[in-house]
Amino acid sequence: MALIELSGIRKSFKVGPGEIPVLHGIDLTVHPGEMVSMMGQSGSGKSTLMNIIGMLDQPSAGSYRFEGVDVLSARNDEQSALRNRKIGFVFQTYYLLARLTALDNVLLPLLYRGESRRRSEPRARALLDRVGLGDQAGKYPNAMSGGQRQRVAIARALIGDPPLLLCDEPTGALDATTSQEILTLFEDLNAESARTILIITHDPSVAARCRRQVHIADGLLYEPDTVPPRMAVS
Ligand SMILES: Nc1ncnc2c1ncn2[C@@H]1O[C@H](COP(=O)(O)OP(=O)(O)OP(=O)(O)O)[C@@H](O)[C@H]1O
Numbered sequence: 001m002a003l004i005e006l007s008g009i010r011k012s013f014k015v016g017p018g019e020i021p022v023l024h025g026i027d028l029t030v031h032p033g034e035m036v037s038m039m040g041q042s043g044s045g046k047s048t049l050m051n052i053i054g055m056l057d058q059p060s061a062g063s064y065r066f067e068g069v070d071v072l073s074a075r076n077d078e079q080s081a082l083r084n085r086k087i088g089f090v091f092q093t094y095y096l097l098a099r100l101t102a103l104d105n106v107l108l109p110l111l112y113r114g115e116s117r118r119r120s121e122p123r124a125r126a127l128l129d130r131v132g133l134g135d136q137a138g139k140y141p142n143a144m145s146g147g148q149r150q151r152v153a154i155a156r157a158l159i160g161d162p163p164l165l166l167c168d169e170p171t172g173a174l175d176a177t178t179s180q181e182i183l184t185l186f187e188d189l190n191a192e193s194a195r196t197i198l199i200i201t202h203d204p205s206v207a208a209r210c211r212r213q214v215h216i217a218d219g220l221l222y223e224p225d226t227v228p229p230r231m232a233v234s
């Protein structure tokens with residue numbers, strides 16, 4: 001069964017009296033264990049599409065099945081529950097809480113769910129270890145490098161063991177070497193658990209490390225062999 005099945009997804013934003021159309025009918029099927037990059041010019045609608053896939057926003061039209069479940073006919077609270085259990089998010093700017101240690105940042109999603117600290121802490125420590133920060137659990141984000149902060153954010157995204165990681169320009173604020181190290185971590189996470197990973201990026205060297213690459217242009221989605229030449233380089 002497919003993990004993600006988008007069909008005919010359209011999205012317009014109401015602005016004042018008018019509407020700005022952004023997505024014009026996106027079809028995309030992603031199977032469990034795929035690692036997919038998504039490229040496209042600034043403003044092409046990548047984050048808009050990711051917000052729809054991540055159940056943070058609703059499309060204007062189309063259908064969306066996640067693990068076979070019809071997402072768009074689910075109630076809001078059902079969508080939230082699905083999102084919390086099934087999707088981890090990683091963003092360019094980390095969104096770590098400065099007043100919390102690395103360990104507590106990773107634990108936070110489980111504490112919000114009402115799980116006890118005592119039961120959750122071993123898993124959070126194991127994940128920090130997994131992302132290479134086993135000895136940094138007590139550090140505060142401000143005392144960490146960008147790459148380390150992103151590793152904390154990745155551990156936090158994994159704490160609920162979601163089958164899907166959605167990453168919006170996860171290396172956008174990192175230097176080239178650190179970006180490649182983060183990609184190695186994503187590759188390992190993808191390989192060892194068949195976790196599905198979708199990475200939005202502007203960086204061709206990041207996209208090149210994903211087995212499958214899709215592009216968004218003019219509100220539509222293209223795969224490499226269907227990309228018109230003028231859009232092939234973005
Ligand atoms: N909430 C909103 N209200 C109105 N317009 C919006 C809203 N969100 C996005 N847009 C518009 O939709 C278009 C696509 O935006 P989106 O953020 O998805 O682009 P993107 O491909 O992620 O760009 P970038 O690479 O710069 O992050 C842009 O024209 C943007 O201005």
Ligand SMILES: [Mg+2]
Pocket residue numbers: 046047048168
């Ligand atoms: Mg964006």
